[in-house]
Amino acid sequence: MVERRSLGDLLPHFILCLGVAIVAFPVYLCFVGSTHPQEVIANGHMPVTPGPLFFQTYYQTLFVGTSGTTRQPVAAMLMNSMIMATAIALGKIAISILSAYAVVYFKFPFRMSAFWLIFMTLMLPVEVRIYPTYKIAADLHLLDTYAGLTLPLIASATATLYFRQFFMTIPDELVEASMLDGAGPVRFFFDTLLPLSRTNIAALFVILFIYGWNQYLWPLLVTTRDDMQTVVIGIKKMIVTADALTEWNIVLATAMLAMLPPVLVVVLMQRWFVKGLVETEK
Amino acid sequence: MAAVVLDHITKTYAGGVEAVRGVSLDIPNGSFTVLLGPSGCGKSTLLRMIAGLETISGGTCRIGDRIVNDIEPADRDIAMVFQNYALYPHMSVYDNMAYGLRNRKTPPAEIDRRVREAAGLLAIDEYLTRKPRALSGGQRQRVAMGRAIVREPLVFLFDEPLSNLDAKLRVTMRLEIRRLHNRLKATSIFVTHDQVEAMTLADQVVVMNAGRIEQVGRPIDVYRFPATRFVATFVGAPAMNLAPGRIVADGVVEIGSGRLAFDAARLKPSMGASVDVGVRPEDLRLLQGDPGANAAVGLPFAPEFVEELGATRLIHGLSGTAPFVIAAPAATTAADMTAGRIAADPAAVHLFDITTGASLASTAA
Ligand SMILES: Nc1ncnc2c1ncn2[C@@H]1O[C@H](COP(=O)(O)OP(=O)(O)OP(=O)(O)O)[C@@H](O)[C@H]1O
Ligand SMILES: [Mg+2]
Numbered sequence: 001m002v003e004r005r006s007l008g009d010l011l012p013h014f015i016l017c018l019g020v021a022i023v024a025f026p027v028y029l030c031f032v033g034s035t036h037p038q039e040v041i042a043n044g045h046m047p048v049t050p051g052p053l054f055f056q057t058y059y060q061t062l063f064v065g066t067s068g069t070t071r072q073p074v075a076a077m078l079m080n081s082m083i084m085a086t087a088i089a090l091g092k093i094a095i096s097i098l099s100a101y102a103v104v105y106f107k108f109p110f111r112m113s114a115f116w117l118i119f120m121t122l123m124l125p126v127e128v129r130i131y132p133t134y135k136i137a138a139d140l141h142l143l144d145t146y147a148g149l150t151l152p153l154i155a156s157a158t159a160t161l162y163f164r165q166f167f168m169t170i171p172d173e174l175v176e177a178s179m180l181d182g183a184g185p186v187r188f189f190f191d192t193l194l195p196l197s198r199t200n201i202a203a204l205f206v207i208l209f210i211y212g213w214n215q216y217l218w219p220l221l222v223t224t225r226d227d228m229q230t231v232v233i234g235i236k237k238m239i240v241t242a243d244a245l246t247e248w249n250i251v252l253a254t255a256m257l258a259m260l261p262p263v264l265v266v267v268l269m270q271r272w273f274v275k276g277l278v279e280t281e282k
Numbered sequence: 283m284a285a286v287v288l289d290h291i292t293k294t295y296a297g298g299v300e301a302v303r304g305v306s307l308d309i310p311n312g313s314f315t316v317l318l319g320p321s322g323c324g325k326s327t328l329l330r331m332i333a334g335l336e337t338i339s340g341g342t343c344r345i346g347d348r349i350v351n352d353i354e355p356a357d358r359d360i361a362m363v364f365q366n367y368a369l370y371p372h373m374s375v376y377d378n379m380a381y382g383l384r385n386r387k388t389p390p391a392e393i394d395r396r397v398r399e400a401a402g403l404l405a406i407d408e409y410l411t412r413k414p415r416a417l418s419g420g421q422r423q424r425v426a427m428g429r430a431i432v433r434e435p436l437v438f439l440f441d442e443p444l445s446n447l448d449a450k451l452r453v454t455m456r457l458e459i460r461r462l463h464n465r466l467k468a469t470s471i472f473v474t475h476d477q478v479e480a481m482t483l484a485d486q487v488v489v490m491n492a493g494r495i496e497q498v499g500r501p502i503d504v505y506r507f508p509a510t511r512f513v514a515t516f517v518g519a520p521a522m523n524l525a526p527g528r529i530v531a532d533g534v535v536e537i538g539s540g541r542l543a544f545d546a547a548r549l550k551p552s553m554g555a556s557v558d559v560g561v562r563p564e565d566l567r568l569l570q571g572d573p574g575a576n577a578a579v580g581l582p583f584a585p586e587f588v589e590e591l592g593a594t595r596l597i598h599g600l601s602g603t604a605p606f607v608i609a610a611p612a613a614t615t616a617a618d619m620t621a622g623r624i625a626a627d628p629a630a631v632h633l634f635d636i637t638t639g640a641s642l643a644s645t646a647a
Contacts, residue, residue: 023455093507148608171366171368173364173365173366173368174368174370175369176333176335176355176364177362177364177368177369177370177429178360178381179335179355179369180333180335180355180360180361180362180382181356181381181382181385181429182356182382182386183356183381183384183385187385191370191381192370192372195372196371196372
């Protein structure tokens, strides 16, 4: 091993380390900033070592919030974001897997047309259909509700293609075997297809959770009450134009906290689907 | 009573492909029937129609005392073993075998008894908690059979279940399947394109070609008395020699400049007719000694090359313009091979109609 450690080996490592440093440094600064008193940052002296106020700042951020602008503890915002992101991820997965199941395993008139129609929702994200969608949400009294926050974002089965491709790799004999074993369509779905899709669902959940977590425009439109705001919007509202009034330590702490759930999802799910990838089933 | 009766079954696929063209067949209760034929002849299609995995385009299929054309696969009282095993990858071996019974609401104690009994029979008891991916090909094959056995069906269906195994394991599993059948005595239908599998396993061989049945019979009868030219060349390795000939006398057929005697009591061609003459390589022998004495019978033969098989050697050569193969004993020496004439026992000579390919035997033996 020793003689193989040549310069050619070290160089890529060096570049990788540099990359990590470039990505991680702002995050570190953000953390450092969140542990200093507000005045330190407001004065423009960005310290590079952690300050003394870690517990105090994070306690205030989580359970009290800013004194002026958002008037909400960040824990509540995190809760809203969590509910929204989870509902969007699970909702999209549920719709996509069911529509893929229908398209792959059942013969019905206009099957492929249905598939392509579903697929075309890819070209219609919320931003494109925002006015009619807002009108519908308003007419259905969905403003300031979780349903209003999530349903319009769920209503596209963009992951259908993903599941369709996966289902088509499952051998037909497996369907036939379970038919002979007396399993109808519902049993086959829950007993065979769903367990086999576990790793795919995990991978998709990660992507969709982050997609949901980062939503900005739609939550901004559809929520007006303070207790319904998500953390992404909360951060934006905390930063007021008169720079001196912005409680930067709390903003930075909120940013740190807002980063945690997606990171946790990635880390937890990654272990899960790497395990799935190693033990290939099918 | 026959367990499975097929009556003029046809299958036309969506694209207009006629995969099965009018197959009628009785599969006796408790028998082991092998569907044998070249790739694409419709064996799998026929089996899948019996299983209910393909719709039947025409004719009726009867299993037990029911016509099953419109009965769901799960309700046909059959179990199938697939070529790629089709085990549920996420279930343990035990669950793979128990799944069908659970879906049928079999009492858990009964499920447990049957699974353990089948596992014992197949020597897979140690693997019951493993997932299929942790098993070898042969073990997976056993689990697939176990899944069929626990169902205690009226009919077992096998679609080339051994073709994913290596040659040695294939032989072992073949014997095991036969042993299992002798024990369980369940009606079995087994699809293969491997004639050795067919010969060794079957009580009844069904030779198929291009969607039709060519011959049904005991393996040895299909081998000895092929009903058509197709069966003659398909069954047996190396394949039967075929050459065009003409009937020149009662019991004598002329091939090129040579003549062969045939069993006139069995074969009834008309005088002067053109026929196809078939002789198996192992039924041909090299004539020794002075050819003059035997000039009336025998074919001229010019050896070209020899294939060494150990127990026998295959001598390839030409009789006139027709290629011939002779399976000669290993003791045959180079000197024997220049003899230049070959002959066969009249009983081993087969004649086929030159246009229809049907055997000219008066009655199928
Ligand atoms: N789903 C299908 N649609 C159209 N044609 C088909 C379909 N399945 C099979 N065929 C055709 O039907 C014919 C018989 O196929 P089948 O699978 O029964 O052959 P086989 O005898 O089992 O061959 P093999 O030994 O290769 O498995 C083939 O010509 C095949 O191309
Ligand atoms: Mg086949």
